[in-house]
Amino acid sequence: MSKNTVEVSVASERAEAYGGVLIAFFAALMAISQLVNGELxxxxxxxxxxxxxxxxxxxxxxxxxxxxxxxxxxxEALMYTNAIAEDKKSFVYDKIENTKLKVAKYKAEKKEILIGSKNLPKKEWIQDLDGKKGVIVGINEWKSLAKKYDIATRKFDFGVLFFQISIVLGAVCIIIYDNPKLQKALVITMVVVGFIGVVMSIYGYSLAP
Structure with missing residues (x-):
């Protein structure tokens, strides 16, 4: 066996070793990313x-x-047309005032359900939840949270994709033999792609609420 052949074999084995270690490393990171992404x-x-x-x-x-x-x-139409007997008018007046209060109450409750308790002064906390007031998370807030989680999970999906590509490159690096230049190029590409996966995952985590 010539000296050049030995050097090629050694370089190839070294590249295979790097590829194997990197596969294990990026596979572990991918598993962590998938776990966090699942929770999000x-x-x-x-x-x-x-x-x-x-x-x-x-x-x-x-x-x-x-x-x-x-x-x-x-x-109010009945009162306006004088269709109510005089002795019943006080009752109808009370009914009108009570109805106005209920309309105002429903408006206030709708507002709290829409924007959330924390975005209102304490005196405007009307709607209770399980017997507690001031704990309503509004529709707009839930929509905002859902959007943020959606964006974060998309970044994690990209991160996982790059990890998968990196692992495939590592597998190809191991399969190829006695071609250290190509193996070295694959290892470098694997590291770059895996690093992008790490960046995307960290970015996704930073975007999560």
Whole structure:
């Protein structure tokens, strides 16, 4: 066996060793990224579900408000046309005032459900949740959270993709034999692509709420 052949074999084996170590390293990072990404996706689904639930809640308040507004219009029309007996007018007046209060209450509750308790003064906390006031996370807030989680998970997906490409390059590096130049190029490319995966994963994590 010639000296050049021995040198090529040694260089090739060294490249294979680097490739194997890097495969294990980037595979571990990919597993961590997938784990974190899975948790973020769960949070994103929770946020999306909250948007749907709170939107339905908001809609139910709107329906109740509309019904009370219609009732108020009818009562005021009756008073305007003098269709109410004199001895019943005080009762109708009270009914009108009570209906106005309910309409105002529904409006305030809708506002709190839409923008959240923390974005309102404490005196405007009207809607309770499980018997507690001031704990409403608004529809707009849930939408914002869902969007942030979505962006973060997309970055993690790109990171995982780059890790996968890096691992494939490492596998090719191991398969190729007695071509140290190509193996070296693959190792360098593998490191660069894997580094991009690390950057994308860190960026995705930084974007998560």
């Amino acid at each position: 996706e769960e949070e994103m689904m929770i946020a999306h579900n909250k948007v749907v639930n709170y939107s339905n809640w908001y809609q139910s308040k709107s329906i109740k408000e509309s019904l009370k507004e219609s009732e108020l219009d009818n009562l």
